[in-house]
Amino acid sequence: MEQTIVKNQTGTFISAANLLEHWQGHRRLTRRVIEAFPEKEFFEYSVAGMRPFANMVQELLAIAAPGLRQITGGETEQLNEHQEHQNSKAYLLALWDKATAEINQLWVQIPEEKFEETILAFGQYEGTIWSTILYFIDNEIHHRAQGFVYLRTLGIEPPYFWQR
């Protein structure tokens, strides 16, 4: 194996356009996990005193589009994890789809030099914009995986992890 050492790794690992597609791929998978839950269990079922999956989805909705609104120059909003859900999966799925469109619309407003800037997300979490956005995605993967376990304990086969 060639033992080349590449000294300068300040270049691109992933482009902004590809990162958006990567994120939306994860969001499509999370949407399928929401769909896989029976209505009642989505809002009520949990394991080991953790939150029902609906509450995790409320958190994800509270983060993605509102977080991007701040990044693109909007007001810094409070993290509101308790938005209305009307005890309806269809209602939360509609909010999910609304967020999908809003994320696409906001994303293209971010100039690429901005990803290295620092922000205080939701007025409380300091970091670069790239690390903040990766945190949004990683947090979604993390909670969705908990949803996978909930489904398995309910005897329901989750969607394939690799299907985006």
Next chain:
Amino acid sequence: MEQTIVKNQTGTFISAANLLEHWQGHRRLTRRVIEAFPEKEFFEYSVAGMRPFANMVQELLAIAAPGLRQITGGETEQLNEHQEHQNSKAYLLALWDKATAEINQLWVQIPEEKFEETILAFGQYEGTIWSTILYFIDNEIHHRAQGFVYLRTLGIEPPYFWQR
């Protein structure tokens, strides 16, 4: 809010150097999750017929450094998720640390223009190198989150997700 549309998003979302640090941050968290398990439960305990966390860690070890070896021009290896673990957390933690060093060493051999190239990881998974590496990381977050649930069902508080 300014409604600027940024047409060209082919530029950098995250640099190669920052992605390595991001990945190793996740690996440090996974290491803490391994440490949080009691020895016996690490190898034997599971929820809903899923694998014990030790087997998930074997999978993660089978992916990270071997996957990077292929990316940096080494042989394409078979995915070997059943490597020796000697029923010892300390043994797997030592393999984890060895992989940490190897990942750092291999990473700097990847020229940045290579991330857009396509590979057939482990001779079976086709994708760009950036998407393959993100898959390695996402898969780790996914299985580690299942480990979080295992810990909670055991009455053990997992490490903080945001602590890297």
